[in-house]
Amino acid sequence: MKKLLLTSAILATLFIVMGSMHAFQKMNDVRLSSKPDADLPFGGQSSIKYNDCITDADLPTELHGHIQKLYELQLDSSISKIDASIKKFGRSMDATLKNLSTVDAHEYIHQSFEKSKHIIANKDISDLQKYYHLEIMRICYERDKSLNHNAAGML
Incomplete structure (x- = not known):
């Protein structure tokens, strides 16, 4: 009893x-899952991250020209400070990505990319701010590509 x-x-x-x-x-x-109302295929969440990867076409065409322009303006001391900040951002992003699942890391990278893309669209930012956010977009592109290659090898 x-x-x-x-x-x-x-x-x-x-x-x-x-x-x-x-x-x-x-x-x-x-939502308890990272993708709301997602129609998940049999393979689970790992296959949905390949739909929206960052490509070369997503990067602004002015990326390389803008960096060259800054060097021509001889803002080397400011650029070196920004480069140090960009390296710090890259290390921080790497540490964050290690602590996230593959799908959540992918989503985090895309959010960072879109945030910088939105800031660059604002015409009121300085050339140095534009350089900083262009570099963040480049880092996001590289991490996204690396994440996809590593995840493809794990499947």
């Missing part, structure tokens, strides 16, 4: 917890 009562209590608690999680998701629009 005690076993039946204990089993019933555990099952009731389990149903209450699972039901409240489902209700909480619906009430606050919280």
Whole structure:
């Protein structure tokens, strides 16, 4: 009798917890997966990240010309400070990507890329800010490409 009562209590608690999680998701629009309402194929989440990879075409055409222009303006001391900041950003991104799943890392890279792309679209930024964000976009492109090559090898 005690076993039946204990089993019933555990099952009731389990149903209450699972039901409240489902209700909480619906009430606050919280998702437990990284991709909301994604139609996942049989292979799981790993195959959906290849749909929206950053390509060469996504990088602004002015990337190399803008860097050359800054060197012509002889802003070497400012550029060296920005380069140090860019290297710090790259190390920070690498550390962050190590702690994320492949799909979440992919999403993080794309968010960083889009954020810099949006900032560059603003015409009120300085040449040095533009250089910084162009370099962030380049780093995101390289990390995205590397992530996709590494993930393809793990499949």
